[in-house]
Amino acid sequence: MIGLIVFIAVMGFSLGKRDKLSWPENFIGDSVTFVQQWFYKPAGYIAGLFEDIRMMRDIYQENEQLRILASRYARDRITYNFLQQENERLKEELDFTERQKKMYQYRYVIAQVVAANLDPNNSAFKINLGSTDGIKPDMAVVSTDGLVGLVSRVFPLYSTVTPITELNPDSPNPRAISATVMDKEGKSFGIVEDYDKRTGMLLMNRIAENDPLAEGDVVITSGLGNVFPRGLEIGTVESRQVGDYGLTYTAAIKPSAKLDRLTEVFVVIPSETGTSGAAP
Amino acid sequence: MNLRWAVLFMFLLFIVESTIVPWLIPDALYGRLVPHFVFVFVLYSALYTGRHTALMLGLFFGLLQDIVFYGNMLGVHAFSMGLGGYLTGLLLERKRSPLLMALSIIGFASLLYDSLVYLIYKVFRIAQEPYAYFLIDSIMPSLFLQLGFALAVYIPARRLFEGSGKPSAGQEE
Numbered sequence: 001m002i003g004l005i006v007f008i009a010v011m012g013f014s015l016g017k018r019d020k021l022s023w024p025e026n027f028i029g030d031s032v033t034f035v036q037q038w039f040y041k042p043a044g045y046i047a048g049l050f051e052d053i054r055m056m057r058d059i060y061q062e063n064e065q066l067r068i069l070a071s072r073y074a075r076d077r078i079t080y081n082f083l084q085q086e087n088e089r090l091k092e093e094l095d096f097t098e099r100q101k102k103m104y105q106y107r108y109v110i111a112q113v114v115a116a117n118l119d120p121n122n123s124a125f126k127i128n129l130g131s132t133d134g135i136k137p138d139m140a141v142v143s144t145d146g147l148v149g150l151v152s153r154v155f156p157l158y159s160t161v162t163p164i165t166e167l168n169p170d171s172p173n174p175r176a177i178s179a180t181v182m183d184k185e186g187k188s189f190g191i192v193e194d195y196d197k198r199t200g201m202l203l204m205n206r207i208a209e210n211d212p213l214a215e216g217d218v219v220i221t222s223g224l225g226n227v228f229p230r231g232l233e234i235g236t237v238e239s240r241q242v243g244d245y246g247l248t249y250t251a252a253i254k255p256s257a258k259l260d261r262l263t264e265v266f267v268v269i270p271s272e273t274g275t276s277g278a279a280p
Numbered sequence: 281m282n283l284r285w286a287v288l289f290m291f292l293l294f295i296v297e298s299t300i301v302p303w304l305i306p307d308a309l310y311g312r313l314v315p316h317f318v319f320v321f322v323l324y325s326a327l328y329t330g331r332h333t334a335l336m337l338g339l340f341f342g343l344l345q346d347i348v349f350y351g352n353m354l355g356v357h358a359f360s361m362g363l364g365g366y367l368t369g370l371l372l373e374r375k376r377s378p379l380l381m382a383l384s385i386i387g388f389a390s391l392l393y394d395s396l397v398y399l400i401y402k403v404f405r406i407a408q409e410p411y412a413y414f415l416i417d418s419i420m421p422s423l424f425l426q427l428g429f430a431l432a433v434y435i436p437a438r439r440l441f442e443g444s445g446k447p448s449a450g451q452e453e
Contacts, residue, residue, distance in 0.1 A: 007359040014354035015404060025347050025354075032295075032348045039299035047303040115298045117349040118305075118314045120418050121401040124351040153350045162351050165311075170405045171352070197409055197417075260310045261302060 015172050018137075021155065029155040033126050037114035044263050102271040106229045108142075109133065109267045114158065116261070120197075123163055125149075129267060130157040138175070138227065140268045146233035146256035147221065148265055150175060163259050164202060164234075169193045179204055179234055180222035181213050188213045189222065190251065192234060199252070202235060207249040213237060219253050229268045233257075283333070286325065286440050287340075293317045294341060298349070314422045318345075319393055320430045321437060322365040323386050327377050328441035331369020338365035352406050360396040364389050382438075383430055390426040394419045 021029070091101060111127035129135050131154045139151045141161050149163040167175060176193035188211050194203040207213055217237045223230020235253040243250040297315045305313050318341045326334030342358030368389050377385065398414055401407035407414070 003359075003362075007355050010355040011353045011359075011400070011404065014350075015352065021350075025350070028344065028347045029350065032344065036295055036299050036348075039295055043300040043303045115348070116302045117298055117351075118302060118311065119349070119397075120311055120314060120414075121398060121407045122349065122351045122356075123311060124349045126349070152352075160350055166351070168406065168408055170408065172404060172406075198413065260307075 018153070020131075021153065026155050030130070030157045033114055033128075033155070033158040036126070037112070037128060040113065040115050041263070044261070047261070048263075104223065104230060105271045107269040107271070109269055111141075111265055111267055113262045113265060123166060124152065124160050125163070125262065126158050126160055127265060127267070128158055130155050130159050132156055134269060135159050135267060139270075140221070140228050140232060142232050142266050142268060143257045143262060143264070144266075145258060146235065147177075148257050148259060148262065151267065161265070164192075164255060165195045165197070165259060167193055167195045167202070177228055177234070178222045178224045179219050180224075181237075182218040182220050182233075184212050184217070185220075185222070187211070188217075189224070190219075192219070192253065196252075200254075201238060201252040202255055204237075204251040204253050205243060205248065207240070207243075207251060209247075209249065211249065213240060213249075213251060215239060218256075219251075229270060232268065282440055283329075286321070287337070289440070290318050290321050290337065290341060293321065294344060309421060312418045312421055313425055314394070314418060315429070316390060316393065316422070316426055317429055319361055319364065319390065320386055320426055320433070322361055323368050323389050323430075324382070324433075324437040325441045326365045326369035327372055327382055327385065328438055331366050331373050334365030334369045335362050338362035352401075353404065356397055356400050359400070360393050363396065364393045367392075379434060382434065383427060386430045387423060387427055390423055391419065394422060 109129060111129045114126050114128050116125040117123055127141070135151055135154050137151055137154055141148045141151060147164060149161045149166075151159050152162040153160045164177075167177075169176070174193065176191045179190050179192045181188040188207075190204040190207040190211070190213070192202055192204045194205065195201070196203060204219060215237050219234045219237060221228050221230055221232045221234060233256050235255040235257075238252045238254050240249055240251045294317075297317055301315050302310075319338075322334050322338045322341065325337055338361035339358050342361035343355075345357040345361075346354045368385060372381075372385060395411075395415075398407055398411065398419075402411075409417075
């Protein structure tokens with residue numbers, strides 16, 4: 001009975017948002033993960049080897065697609081350089097403060113995945129960056145394809161990442177990601193805050209009635225509210241229907257990033273001056 | 281002295297569970313098939329050593345799982361694993377458990393364990409899906425995985441735990 005009470009107290013206490021963990025947690029978490037990393041990567045390499053042999057046939061097609069993309073990228077880059085120069089000049093003329101200028105400058109730090117938890121209610125994976133590398137809770141984690149998850153707990157040398165499949169508006173500390181649609185950035189707005197495990201779709205809520213969002217659009221983070229960086233790809237819109245109360249719309253979004261068996265991810269670290277002013 | 285080896289082996293299993301097993305599970309079952317190899321060992325220790333050993337092992341490895349994959353809260357696995365091990369020990373500690381008996385007990389205990397974890401998450405509103413869906417989607421496939429593993433390690437686990445803890449049991453053999 002006493003055990004039950006103690007456990008409920010521990011669960012309740014550990015439920016909330018904690019920026020720092022106590023030293024026993026840090027010690028155990030880090031030392032076990034240190035051992036885990038010896039196993040996860042070799043296993044991944046071996047599994048990847050078989051995958052590669054199977055994928056050999058698709059590589060030719062992929063190569064062709066990449067060549068088309070590369071040529072398009074070269075063209076876009078020229079336009080981008082002009083636009084950036086123009087933008088910087090305008091910012092100077094309008095007297096932007098240092099903080100405002102740095103607001104959208106992010107650092108992408110590569111991290112290796114060292115272990116994965118398979119528990120469906122608490123799926124998480126561990127990356128080999130921690131608070132000593134400047135990682136903080138709620139930072140966005142992306143793979144080359146798109147948004148993967150958010151940092152949930154930070155140990156000194158490693159940290160735990162909760163994938164976006166764990167988004168849940170009812171949970172005690174819900175996380176919501178403000179999102180918009182690529183090429184319609186100013187016109188479209190919604191909040192990605194839920195994941196339907198049965199269909200494997202993210203749900204984007206609170207879309208206005210006259211929103212131009214349509215099926216097949218690419219959803220990206222909007223950066224509004226300054227909690228999450230902007231311009232990270234989330235997924236593509238699969239369907240759009242009237243939401244719960246009939247006033248707003250809800251869209252089902254297929255995540256573009258592969259969420260299982262990751263080996264390398266990037267943590268998006270906002271520039272220091274940008275976050276200090278924008279912390280909610 | 282055998283218990284030391286058991287703990288070491290269980291720690292190794294714990295590592296394997298989260299590092300090598302994810303690469304072996306087929307795509308269709310990923311995220312649904314949940315290995316609880318350590319829990320199977322906790323149950324073996326309950327059956328063949330004693331309920332207090334099982335309780336301690338369960339608490340220790342449950343807490344390890346909780347801390348290492350600290351996503352939402354601590355203590356869920358520690359509580360469920362400890363309770364599962366202790367109850368099993370309480371029921372069957374003094375009886376002789378042949379293979380079939382052990383397997384069925386492990387099956388039931390795994391069901392209990394998964395359900396308990398789900399229930400705790402449900403109470404704290406972290407789990408969203410209804411129980412029936414979760415039961416079919418995840419608990420049932422995992423149950424077969426646990427049973428398969430339990431069958432595979434039955435003989436070594438029994439040797440390991442029967443020799444440890446209670447010296448009287450070792451002398452009878």
